[in-house]
Amino acid sequence: MPLTFPSHLAAVLPLKLWRPRWFDGVALAAGAVSPDVAYLAAGTRFEVGGNHTAAGLFWWCLPVALGYAWLARRCAAVVAPWLPGRATTGWVADARTSVPRWWITGGSALLGAVTHLGWDHLTHTDGWLRALGVDWYARTGLHWWTVADLSSTLLGAAVAVDLARRLARRHGMVNGRPAPGGPAVFGGAAVATALGGVALLPALPAAGQPAATGVRLLHVLALALLVGGLAARRARRPRRGRSDRK
Template identity: 40%
Template sequence: MPLTPFHVLPVWPLYVRWPKRWDLLALSFGCVMSDLEVITVYPIVGTWEAGRGIMHSLLGVFTVNLVLAVVAARYLAPWLAVRLDRRFPGKGWRKFAGHDVVTDRKAWTVTIGSAILGGLTHLGLDLFMHYDTPLFWPWRAVPISALPLEIALNPAWNVGIELVAGAVFFWMLWRWVGK
């Protein structure tokens, strides 16, 4: 991690700044998708680090993660937003920074590009938060990290980042989500 939802930090501003060029839902699902393996594998193997494999690799970002993120962005999320909006109207289920995300359909190339970019930002951030990110999975002879081990494993670094990211995240939520 950062905490999974904080991964939207680098991608949401892209959509707010260039709403025609990016697909909000594909960016959003793309940037969190990697951690799906953490919540599904972790309970079985019993360690967070061991839970990071193909979905935290470049191979995954262009294959498994891409398919899952595109399906979630194109079908699942719009379907859910429409339902919720009908059931509890006026709560902004379909709104993000002045756009209706259900009607804001993009070309396939934009959706796919957004999902891939989201995935790459996930790996990029994780490089600064873990002592090992399996970028080249299944090949992983040496740990890959952007940080020296002492920093990557230092709780002060990790907690500090989470606090800063958390503050920005909640600001973005308040500013854009449902508005």
């Protein structure tokens, strides 16, 4: 499967760049990764099936995408100051203040999930190639997905990063605030959280499945950034001395 993040974002970011008022960029991104969130529970009694289907778009992808979009907006101000590059910082910070109408957010979340399923179909199966008269395996001796997954992952990641930069420049977000003080606190908390999470991954159910471990790793890294941001914010708060308690 193509890498959940950032590769799958390459299919939706052009829409935000093309018509920024028509689409919710945060919901598009959340929708584009939502089908794979189910891999968090792989190998457990809560394992989800059918999330990569047309019906799953509505009962799984849409609510998950809306939840992740809400969470991203809530956490943006905490994490954004610590991301590398002012363009990226501004782009993420803008997500907290730019909230489109509900039908734009809902439609964007659903559309993002549709692009994920479409991308997976093109890379997982070669039926569409055969419909065009191309027998990939007969010509190359390789299964189509072994080539399509890796190549689309690398190309998608490069495109997604480039488009994110273009969006930041277009909307004047390159002048984001510099990161506040306390980088040591942020770095220490983030690294400790990441190391703890990574050490735990091999012990989780279905750890031998690349999809499950990959999605869990992305969540560990996101959690590490959030914990680091919260720790740095707490450290920067002025401490009340004895004179303040009188």
